[in-house]
Amino acid sequence: MERSALSETEAFVTLATNDRYAYGALALGQSLRNSATTRQLAVLVTAQVTQAMRRQLTMVYDHIQQVDPLDSHDTAHLALLARPELGITFSKIHCWTLTQYTKCVFLDADCLVIKNVDDLFDREEFSAAPDVGWPDCFNSGVFVFRPSDETHRGLLQCAVTQGSFDGGDQGLLNIYFKDWAFKDISKHLPFIYNMTSSVSYSYLPAYRQFGNDVRIVHFIGMAKPWLYSYNVNTGHLQPPEGIGSQHDEELIKRWWSVFTSQIKPRIEHEQECFLSFQLLRNVGKDLANQFGEMKLDDSTASARSSSPRAGQRAWERGEIDYQGADRFDLILDQIKSVIEKEDTEEMEKTPENENKTE
Numbered sequence: 626m627e628r629s630a631l632s633e634t635e636a637f638v639t640l641a642t643n644d645r646y647a648y649g650a651l652a653l654g655q656s657l658r659n660s661a662t663t664r665q666l667a668v669l670v671t672a673q674v675t676q677a678m679r680r681q682l683t684m685v686y687d688h689i690q691q692v693d694p695l696d697s698h699d700t701a702h703l704a705l706l707a708r709p710e711l712g713i714t715f716s717k718i719h720c721w722t723l724t725q726y727t728k729c730v731f732l733d734a735d736c737l738v739i740k741n742v743d744d745l746f747d748r749e750e751f752s753a754a755p756d757v758g759w760p761d762c763f764n765s766g767v768f769v770f771r772p773s774d775e776t777h778r779g780l781l782q783c784a785v786t787q788g789s790f791d792g793g794d795q796g797l798l799n800i801y802f803k804d805w806a807f808k809d810i811s812k813h814l815p816f817i818y819n820m821t822s823s824v825s826y827s828y829l830p831a832y833r834q835f836g837n838d839v840r841i842v843h844f845i846g847m848a849k850p851w852l853y854s855y856n857v858n859t860g861h862l863q864p865p866e867g868i869g870s871q872h873d874e875e876l877i878k879r880w881w882s883v884f885t886s887q888i889k890p891r892i893e894h895e896q897e898c899f900l901s902f903q904l905l906r907n908v909g910k911d912l913a914n915q916f917g918e919m920k921l922d923d924s925t926a927s928a929r930s931s932s933p934r935a936g937q938r939a940w941e942r943g944e945i946d947y948q949g950a951d952r953f954d955l956i957l958d959q960i961k962s963v964i965e966k967e968d969t970e971e972m973e974k975t976p977e978n979e980n981k982t983e
Contacts (some may be wrong), residue, residue, distance in 0.1 A: 634727045635746050636665035636687070638720050639734050642694065642713050643673040647682060648851040649734035651888050652880055654685035656738040659883070663743060665726070669719055684891055692719040697784070702792030711793035715784060718794065721770065721777035733766040735844040737880050742818065742840045745769055751802040752812040754819035761806045765795040766843045767819040821845050822872035846871045850880040857885050
């Protein structure tokens, strides 16, 4: 990965509070790389992000920094959103502590960059796109800011004294940057820099007119792309159980295309190295178990189950079902079964057993 041309003073920043959101951060970071950005990539992580996932993040991001989670403790307001887990998103304000950079663009981990957005660094703090639900407020999924210890202290003080009208970071930031709606129109980002993925359903005519200009897709809501079940061979998507589909299917597939073509191979490579090491130690633990829960459906698993030869060909092509038919514990059981069978056959061939059979 070419790093020499990257600006050292400006960065795209995101936040991962657990391994599931780190999947989103991986896809986001990779989409930024694919767009040929010249800026640094930085990710804030909490202690809940495992070391295995952090190793994956280092393959995409220039800078990883652990932060202590901040929680709004505002259960009453969060209840209005039916999203109590958003309290931890207060951790987002730690991004103002990245003072090694002069200017940054924050993107939520559930965003995907479609086209280069380096021009966002021409904007000033605090630039953001209007929220689709309440346009006089900005959506805090994408914004331009200048790291500053003073601003960080001000946000902390605002959180303590005024809280948040929605219990999450968006309410807090809209209170702190309260003049965004009317003071400077140049700080209003066009909607194409933060297009919610459900807008194609709610305002289809506009999506048809302007959809090709979209730069950043934002998968708001509970049905994140990594919670869908995805078949890598057929392209079939299955929405999360109990949540349903909340996004345009083609946009979800674009997220999965980035993940399966560029991120999944790296995870599998680390799994393969880990399995080889554990095989030498005779310890059956799959690295995949440390990466959270991804519902990645690979039809090669069902194909190989019907034919041993099909399974062999899949292995030869590198299509290894680490979480299914080719799991380490199943392979280990097969090895033990073969060894036990050979031992039994060897015992039956001993002279003592031959005399008994006669």
